[in-house]
Amino acid sequence: MVAACLFITFAVLLLIGTPIAICLGISSMVAMIVQGAGRPIEVVLGTLPQLVSASTSKFVLLAIPFFILGGNIMEKAGISQKLITLAQACVGHLRGGVAMVCVIVACFFAAISGSGPATVAALGLILIPAMVKVGYSPAFSAALMGAAGAIGVIIPPSITFVVYGSISDTSIGTLFIAGVLPGLLMGLALVLVSLWVGRKSDLEILPKASGAQRWAAFKDAFWGLMMPVIILGGIYGGVFTPTEAAAVSAVYGLLVGAFIYKTIKWKELYQILVDSASTTATVMLITAAASIFAYILTRSRIDVAINEALISATGGNTIIFFLIVNIILLLAGCFLDSTSALYIFVPLFVPVAKVLGIDLVHLGVVMIVNLAIGLVTPPVGVNLYVACGIAKCNLKQISVAVLPLIVAALIVLLLVTYIPAISLVFV
Amino acid sequence: GNTQEEAQEEGKYQKVELAMAVNGTDIQIDTLVAKKFAELVYEASDGYVEIVVFPNDQLAGGNATKGIEMIADGSVDLAAYASSVMSVLDERLLVGTIPWSYNNYEEAKEAIDNGGGDYYAKLLAEHDITYLGSFHNGFRQLTNSKHAVETPEDVKGLKIRVPGGEVYMGVFNAFGADPISMSWSEVFTAIQQGTIDGQENGVSITDSSKMYEVQDYMTIWNYTYENDLFVANSTIWNEYLEPETRELLQEKALEACEWGRDYLEEEEEKIIQKFVEHDIEVTRLTEEQLEPFKETVAQLRSYLMEKYGQEACEAFRIPSN
Amino acid sequence: MKKFLRNIEEILSAVCLSVMVIIAFVNVIGRYVLGASLSFTDEATTYLFVLLSLLGAAIAAKRGAHLSLTIILDVVNPGVEKVLKSIGLILAVVFSGSIFYYGIFMTMRQFARGQITAGMQWPEWIFGSFVPIGAFFLTIRFLQALLREIKAPAGREEKEEVV
Numbered sequence: 074m075v076a077a078c079l080f081i082t083f084a085v086l087l088l089i090g091t092p093i094a095i096c097l098g099i100s101s102m103v104a105m106i107v108q109g110a111g112r113p114i115e116v117v118l119g120t121l122p123q124l125v126s127a128s129t130s131k132f133v134l135l136a137i138p139f140f141i142l143g144g145n146i147m148e149k150a151g152i153s154q155k156l157i158t159l160a161q162a163c164v165g166h167l168r169g170g171v172a173m174v175c176v177i178v179a180c181f182f183a184a185i186s187g188s189g190p191a192t193v194a195a196l197g198l199i200l201i202p203a204m205v206k207v208g209y210s211p212a213f214s215a216a217l218m219g220a221a222g223a224i225g226v227i228i229p230p231s232i233t234f235v236v237y238g239s240i241s242d243t244s245i246g247t248l249f250i251a252g253v254l255p256g257l258l259m260g261l262a263l264v265l266v267s268l269w270v271g272r273k274s275d276l277e278i279l280p281k282a283s284g285a286q287r288w289a290a291f292k293d294a295f296w297g298l299m300m301p302v303i304i305l306g307g308i309y310g311g312v313f314t315p316t317e318a319a320a321v322s323a324v325y326g327l328l329v330g331a332f333i334y335k336t337i338k339w340k341e342l343y344q345i346l347v348d349s350a351s352t353t354a355t356v357m358l359i360t361a362a363a364s365i366f367a368y369i370l371t372r373s374r375i376d377v378a379i380n381e382a383l384i385s386a387t388g389g390n391t392i393i394f395f396l397i398v399n400i401i402l403l404l405a406g407c408f409l410d411s412t413s414a415l416y417i418f419v420p421l422f423v424p425v426a427k428v429l430g431i432d433l434v435h436l437g438v439v440m441i442v443n444l445a446i447g448l449v450t451p452p453v454g455v456n457l458y459v460a461c462g463i464a465k466c467n468l469k470q471i472s473v474a475v476l477p478l479i480v481a482a483l484i485v486l487l488l489v490t491y492i493p494a495i496s497l498v499f500v
Numbered sequence: 501g502n503t504q505e506e507a508q509e510e511g512k513y514q515k516v517e518l519a520m521a522v523n524g525t526d527i528q529i530d531t532l533v534a535k536k537f538a539e540l541v542y543e544a545s546d547g548y549v550e551i552v553v554f555p556n557d558q559l560a561g562g563n564a565t566k567g568i569e570m571i572a573d574g575s576v577d578l579a580a581y582a583s584s585v586m587s588v589l590d591e592r593l594l595v596g597t598i599p600w601s602y603n604n605y606e607e608a609k610e611a612i613d614n615g616g617g618d619y620y621a622k623l624l625a626e627h628d629i630t631y632l633g634s635f636h637n638g639f640r641q642l643t644n645s646k647h648a649v650e651t652p653e654d655v656k657g658l659k660i661r662v663p664g665g666e667v668y669m670g671v672f673n674a675f676g677a678d679p680i681s682m683s684w685s686e687v688f689t690a691i692q693q694g695t696i697d698g699q700e701n702g703v704s705i706t707d708s709s710k711m712y713e714v715q716d717y718m719t720i721w722n723y724t725y726e727n728d729l730f731v732a733n734s735t736i737w738n739e740y741l742e743p744e745t746r747e748l749l750q751e752k753a754l755e756a757c758e759w760g761r762d763y764l765e766e767e768e769e770k771i772i773q774k775f776v777e778h779d780i781e782v783t784r785l786t787e788e789q790l791e792p793f794k795e796t797v798a799q800l801r802s803y804l805m806e807k808y809g810q811e812a813c814e815a816f817r818i819p820s821n
Numbered sequence: 822m823k824k825f826l827r828n829i830e831e832i833l834s835a836v837c838l839s840v841m842v843i844i845a846f847v848n849v850i851g852r853y854v855l856g857a858s859l860s861f862t863d864e865a866t867t868y869l870f871v872l873l874s875l876l877g878a879a880i881a882a883k884r885g886a887h888l889s890l891t892i893i894l895d896v897v898n899p900g901v902e903k904v905l906k907s908i909g910l911i912l913a914v915v916f917s918g919s920i921f922y923y924g925i926f927m928t929m930r931q932f933a934r935g936q937i938t939a940g941m942q943w944p945e946w947i948f949g950s951f952v953p954i955g956a957f958f959l960t961i962r963f964l965q966a967l968l969r970e971i972k973a974p975a976g977r978e979e980k981e982e983v984v
């Protein structure tokens with residue numbers, strides 16, 4: 074009953090063009106009122122500000138504003154342009170070369186960041202314009218960036234794996250190792266799709282750059298290239314945490330822009346800060362509203378209904394179990410953030426998996442790949458929204474553009490699900 | 501309809517579903533106690549009183565402070581939170597955590613069951629919260645990746661993640677360590693990369709968060725006792741529940757708390773054995789070895805005792821230096 | 822002064838974000854170089870993040886930057902489009918207004934309880950008030966967007982900023 078109210082209201086509002094955050098918020102409020110019938114309304118709705126506060130004060134999400142700020146600063150300072158020029162000098166003569174760079178850099182950066190949206194925020198401001206410049210549509214460029222950013226939660230370190238490990242009582246170190254190959258596989262799939270998309274559109278192919286041109290571009294982009302060096306070195310050298318790295322990147326960009334290139338003025342900095350706040354907040358308002366949505370779903374005990382269905386449908390068959398796990402998580406990934414989804418579903422799946430003799434590390438990888446896909450599935454796809462904000466495209470365009478990427482990701486998901494060795498070979 | 505009337509004819513319990521919030525994961529002590537409680541109540545009431553347990557602070561977006569607000573506001577009916585988490589309501593709830601006040605769980609239980617619990621009840625009543633009982637969250641122990649800790653000098657310079665608050669900050673500052681306030685979600689990787697050296701927590705949380713994968717040394721020093729408080733929202737407790745139901749819930753809460761205490765005491769030794777098997781060097785400090793530690797924090801203890809007041813310290817039998 | 826009032830959430834959000842970055846950065850320096858961390862960093866930055874999120878959302882509301890699915894809006898006639906958009910904005914006012922309204926009560930309860938924060942042990946209501954303060958600006962900006970939508974002739978693209 075509550076769940077029906079929730080989803081029906083949500084679907085209707087979504088279709089008539091209400092902003093996503095408002096769809097989530099209003100449908101949750103309706104469901105809360107239905108669920109809390111008989112209790113005073115100020116108690117029932119009194120949790121709204123608490124949920125908003127809890128969901129927007131998550132430490133790990135701090136990487137989003139910091140990386141967006143860092144990216145905006147690098148853009149204004151001209152660092153991004155220099156990096157784009159370098160990328161073009163290196164691979165501009167290859168069809169789809171920039172898209173490949175985009176995915177490879179995302180895999181590389183995934184080894185730094187533990188969060189999907191942070192990866193998109195850090196790289197999108199540089200790579201999306203680079204792709205647009207060679208002829209990819211803004212929507213596809215943003216979609217690719219969003220999907221590539223999802224690799225950030227599969228390749229270690231990953232906060233999502235830390236959460237899974239501690240709920241399911243599985244080794245986090247082992248999960249980290251198990252995530253590497255599936256993450257790389259996901260990267261490969263995205264490269265293949267962007268080559269295929271590139272074949273269909275008119276991409277600008279640049280003449281091959283000479284060694285001297287490449288060297289000049291490299292020298293020019295040197296300070297920009299130092300950024301990942303500092304971030305990677307800082308994290309693996311134990312100087313700062315991945316979230317702090319995001320703040321360091323913003324400060325570094327500012328120092329380079331203000332003192333080395335002298336391209337940033339104080340007055341511009343104000344506008345950069347305001348723009349970064351706005352971009353961050355479109356994502357955060359959806360996150361806040363999605364947490365209210367997750368609250369009412371949890372509160373209305375949807376997990377019990379799912380558990381009963383799960384046990385009766387599985388019938389002791391591993392293949393069917395995984396199929397159901399995937400369907401449930403893909404649907405959940407459309408609406409829930411990864412952490413809420415893990416808290417709801419790990420306690421449901423783990424006991425069944427144990428009975429079926431499934432390795433919990435394998436289950437963890439399957440779940441995290443699912444939730445990574447959830448980062449780019451509308452209506453609640455945080456990565457998609459960060460990318461959308463950067464590329465200034467609308468939701469319909471990006472939702473269409475992301476489809477082939479989702480299909481490719483689903484193929485990877487099937488491989489990871491039914492070939493346990495992909496996750497477990499190095500474990 | 502029909503069944504409800506029948507039950508009332510039997511003179512028993514109201515048909516009710518209550519939400520209970522806890523902070524820990526499925527395998528941590530607060531969740532285990534809550535689930536035990538739910539089971540006991542369900543059986544004794546023939547399924548009429550149902551307790552739905554929400555672990556991980558699911559209903560509060562994973563945020564314990566908001567969880568505390570929700571039990572005080574009546575957005576959830578029942579909850580169990582560590583005294584240090586509850587202390588955002590009244591800092592005197594921290595009195596039992598004054599460093600090195602109890603040598604073992606027996607002493608802690610003695611103090612809480614004979615005065616301490618009443619004192620909690622009195623403080624919480626001012627916040628519309630009814631105290632039903634308490635169980636061990638556990639003594640907090642130290643783990644790190646630098647070296648074994650046997651003397652106060654060994655703690656000096658270590659970067660240790662602590663959960664904020666002046667008791668924990670105060671202890672590590674007294675030893676000349678660098679106490680780090682860091683979000684718990686980042687601690688595992690921060691230790692793995694060497695950004696920080698260690699953490700302090702109960703044995704059970706240290707285990708469930710997999711610290712044995714990234715830490716080499718553990719010191720059993722029982723430096724501060726942490727208690728979990730089993731509570732109900734007073735408005736719901738007094739106005740919504742019938743007397744028989746209240747009686748049943750109170751009885752079963754105490755039973756679940758006792759079960760939890762025994763469980764944790766037994767379990768801790770097993771977990772420490774597991775750490776040893778994972779090649780963690782476990783150092784158990786003797787009474788004698790602890791003396792210089794206690795001396796180092798003597799000033800902090802006096803300060804805290806004065807701050808929480810004589811009534812609190814007497815209720816909890818806090819020994820003076 | 823008028824300009825200040827018009828852009829107050831922009832100024833506040835710029836201050837907010839700068840302070841967050843500075844705290845995080847100084848903490849790295851403190852811990853790594855000086856071996857002495859700031860004890861309040863994660864708490865202070867995360868509370869500021871709450872304010873930043875809501876203020877930024879207000880800026881985005883002013884700019885019409887909140888994402889929505891426009892499949893149906895794109896095909897219906899301008900009159901219907903205007904009605905649907907207005908409904909969306911009314912609901913936006915209801916949602917943000919509810920956060921504002923109940924946020925005031927949350928803050929008042931935190932004040933009445935004398936609740937303190939877990940880390941810094943400051944009064945919780947100071948940070949709690951970030952929710953109604955931020956939601957206030959958000960509500961105002963959605964309300965302005967609603968009035969603009971109602972006043973504007975049907976079919977005109979509504980993208981420019983309110984000034």
Ligand code: NA
Pocket residue numbers: 182183184185186187188224225226227228229230231
């Ligand atoms: Na990662």
Ligand code: NA
Pocket residue numbers: 406407408409446447448449450451452453454455
């Ligand atoms: Na999604």
